Amino acid sequence: xxxxxxxxxxxxxxxxxxxxxxxxxxxxxxxxxxxxxxxxxxxxxxxxxxxxxxxxxxxxxxxxxxxxxxxxxxxxxxxxxxxxxxxxxxxxxxxxxxxxxxxxxxxxxxxxxxxxxxxxxxxxxxxxxxxxxxxxxxxxxxxxxxxxxxxxxxxxxxxxxxxxxxxxxxxxxxxxxxxxxxxxxxxxxxxxxxxxxxxxxxxxxxxxxxxxxxxxxxxxxxxxxxxxxxxxxxxxxxxxxxxxxxxxxxxxxxxxxxxxxxxxxxxxxxxxxxxxxxxxxxxxxxxxxxxxxxxxxxxxxxxxxxxxxxxxxxxxxxxxxxxxxxxxxxxxxxx
Amino acid sequence: xxxxxxxxxxxxxxxxxxxxxxxxxxxxxxxxxxxxxxxxxxxxxxxxxxxxxxxxxxxxxxxxxxxxxxxxxxxxxxxxxxxxxxxxxxxxxxxxxxxxxxxxxxxxxxxxxxxxxxxxxxxxxxxxxxxxxxxxxxxxxxxxxxxxxxxxxxxxxxxxxxxxxxxxxxxxxxxxxxxxxxxxxxxxxxxxxxxxxxxxxxxxxxxxxxxxxxxxxxxxxxxxxxxxxxxxxxxxxxxxxxxxxxxxxxxxxxxxxxxxxxxxxxxxxxxxxxxxxxxxxxxxxxxxxxxxxxxxxxxxxxxxxxxxxxxxxxxxxxxxxxxxxxxxxxxxxxx
Numbered sequence: 001x002x003x004x005x006x007x008x009x010x011x012x013x014x015x016x017x018x019x020x021x022x023x024x025x026x027x028x029x030x031x032x033x034x035x036x037x038x039x040x041x042x043x044x045x046x047x048x049x050x051x052x053x054x055x056x057x058x059x060x061x062x063x064x065x066x067x068x069x070x071x072x073x074x075x076x077x078x079x080x081x082x083x084x085x086x087x088x089x090x091x092x093x094x095x096x097x098x099x100x101x102x103x104x105x106x107x108x109x110x111x112x113x114x115x116x117x118x119x120x121x122x123x124x125x126x127x128x129x130x131x132x133x134x135x136x137x138x139x140x141x142x143x144x145x146x147x148x149x150x151x152x153x154x155x156x157x158x159x160x161x162x163x164x165x166x167x168x169x170x171x172x173x174x175x176x177x178x179x180x181x182x183x184x185x186x187x188x189x190x191x192x193x194x195x196x197x198x199x200x201x202x203x204x205x206x207x208x209x210x211x212x213x214x215x216x217x218x219x220x221x222x223x224x225x226x227x228x229x230x231x232x233x234x235x236x237x238x239x240x241x242x243x244x245x246x247x248x249x250x251x252x253x254x255x256x257x258x259x260x261x262x263x264x265x266x267x268x269x270x271x272x273x274x275x276x277x278x279x280x281x282x283x284x285x286x287x288x289x290x291x292x293x294x295x296x297x298x299x300x301x302x303x304x305x306x307x308x309x310x311x312x313x314x315x316x317x318x319x320x321x322x323x324x325x326x327x328x329x330x331x332x333x334x335x
Numbered sequence: 336x337x338x339x340x341x342x343x344x345x346x347x348x349x350x351x352x353x354x355x356x357x358x359x360x361x362x363x364x365x366x367x368x369x370x371x372x373x374x375x376x377x378x379x380x381x382x383x384x385x386x387x388x389x390x391x392x393x394x395x396x397x398x399x400x401x402x403x404x405x406x407x408x409x410x411x412x413x414x415x416x417x418x419x420x421x422x423x424x425x426x427x428x429x430x431x432x433x434x435x436x437x438x439x440x441x442x443x444x445x446x447x448x449x450x451x452x453x454x455x456x457x458x459x460x461x462x463x464x465x466x467x468x469x470x471x472x473x474x475x476x477x478x479x480x481x482x483x484x485x486x487x488x489x490x491x492x493x494x495x496x497x498x499x500x501x502x503x504x505x506x507x508x509x510x511x512x513x514x515x516x517x518x519x520x521x522x523x524x525x526x527x528x529x530x531x532x533x534x535x536x537x538x539x540x541x542x543x544x545x546x547x548x549x550x551x552x553x554x555x556x557x558x559x560x561x562x563x564x565x566x567x568x569x570x571x572x573x574x575x576x577x578x579x580x581x582x583x584x585x586x587x588x589x590x591x592x593x594x595x596x597x598x599x600x601x602x603x604x605x606x607x608x609x610x611x612x613x614x615x616x617x618x619x620x621x622x623x624x625x626x627x628x629x630x631x632x633x634x635x636x637x638x639x640x641x642x643x644x645x646x647x648x649x650x651x652x653x654x655x656x657x658x659x660x661x662x663x664x665x666x667x668x669x670x
Contacts (some may be wrong), residue, residue, distance in 0.1 A: 011365055016456055022595075049630050050349075055553065069464060072356070103636060123347070136582070137582050137585070137586065150526065150527040151526075151527050151528050155377025156432065166461060182571065183570055184485070184560055184566070184567055184570040184571070184574075191485065191567070192485040192486050192567045193485075193486050195567075215574050215578075216530070216570070216571040216572075216573075216574035216575040216578060217574035217575065217577050217578035218574070218578060219578060219579075220578045220579045220581070220582035220583070220584055221578065226437035231519070232519055232526070232527045232530075232568070233567070233568060235519040235551070235569060236517065236519070236551040236571055236573060237551075238551075239515070239519075239552035240551040240552065240554065240575050240576070240579070241575070242552050243550075243551060243552035243553060243554060243555045243556065243581065244554075244555045244575070244576060244579050244580065244583075245554070245583060247471070247472050247555035247556055247613075248555070248579075248583055248584075250472070250579060250581075251472065251611055251612070251615045252587065252608065252611065252612075255607045255608045255611025255612070256604055256607065256608065256609065257605070258607035258610070258611070259607060261604075261606075261607070262604045262607035262608070263602050264600075264603055265599075265600040265601070265602070265603025265604035265605075265607075266600070267414065267603055268596050268597060268599055268600025268601070269596075269597045269600035269601055269604065270595035271591070271596075271597070272590045272596070272597035272600075273543060273587065273590045273591065273597070274593065276586055276587065276589055276593070277587075277590065280583075280586045318611060
């Protein structure tokens, strides 16, 4: 390949920007020589960070953006008004075809709105879902949709299932990914109106491996690779995963500090436990893709480390090399 | 009080019936002299179990029911057809005022349907929610609704909030319980149509302590006492709680078995860890009440032990003594 894959990184996005964003970008360059990076944000701030590192100067470019969209700003207004923000400037580069992907740890709302209205959806795709990988006992599953598409329709969920399958197969490398719809029982007649309407449509899809309903209880066990739901339910699942894991582990820690015997035991198990938890929780790729857009947008966690940013950048390579958007066009919107 | 509180126990309900159901009933009698128990189910089977124990024969009565509703039977059909099942016979005793409460570890679907159609709702109550207590870092919270009321309306959720508050205050003993609605962001303008419609109605309620939205992430931390949501979302939260806790603990165990050092450490922490987990997870009262019915119906877990059944019976005492249904009538339906 003569041309680099061009990835825009929102240098100003996230709790620890531009420190970790710039460092993550430099680290990503070291991992792969297939990419070049455009950092959007305040040139002076970015330069000051870049000075800390030695890197291939041909492969990092700064595109100035004077504004930053904060976490508390109403997203629609922010995207509309702050044309010179690191998010809007970065997304416009993708829109104009000057870059392949955009990575940001900034405001989720602004990224979702910007994805739909600045980058824009692939023709025929009705909604652009946010699809994080969540950890399970059998490896990561794709939870699609966790975005802002509330009050979804059955036809949206069918496209989510199709896009999710393509992503899991070609980016994560799961052969014939099992697709399930989140439901409150395993039987076809169970569920709310949306699920009852969607279920038969998924059953008819010949291009996905639909395995039926999945109860929330069976998600952590890894009973499906692509977990389809509307965004409200997806958001509840994603956030409860985070909250419950954190509360349970802090309860475990509290228990370990109960007495001298348990404290000594705790010291002995610490390395093994840390490794297991890292294996289990470290399933994500540093960020969740927003699928179905004309270009890839990856939303990294607000509290991302430089390693998360690096991972988020790296996942764009596979996405671009596998030409996921072409596959989405061919398989979903052209049928 | 001269009269006993009469509690019907479905002797045939659950994975381990009639063994644990009968034992749980006998154990409950030992805990409280305020109650008497009616066991519904096959007389011969129940008698055989009862023979194993010594108990106050004046306080246990058998009412014969020849049928059992299985876990896999379609609920509406089962309740309609199996008039002589332990569930329908037991619920009819409550309906006719011959008993105060009904406890069953049988089919959730059948209990929900039977509650609404056999026992019947309090006049003015639009839906009868299933409201389990879930463990949090600050003690149990009431998750209302986890039942079968899918596609709920805003007015239903308002009644759930009111009934849940009464239950938490008078049965669990939480002063001025904090009520929150499950949402995908903390701001009032966030959410799907149902939440946006319900939020201002809850804000107007003068009889509850509404604290706003709660994100699923903050539920395990105990940020609210009464967690209001429609049944699909409630079911997802409840089931994910179970599934994720079980997967995480099994991952932790796997980690502890990694090497000799961690195995020895595991032995040392086991008692302390077990106690913490028991404190955390043991928040429930052996069963979840179905609120808003003319009489109390308590759904115990299908895999209940005799201790769970005992707890489920014991919670009926407080419910009855505090006259929860009278409070629901006075505070909700009469306004």
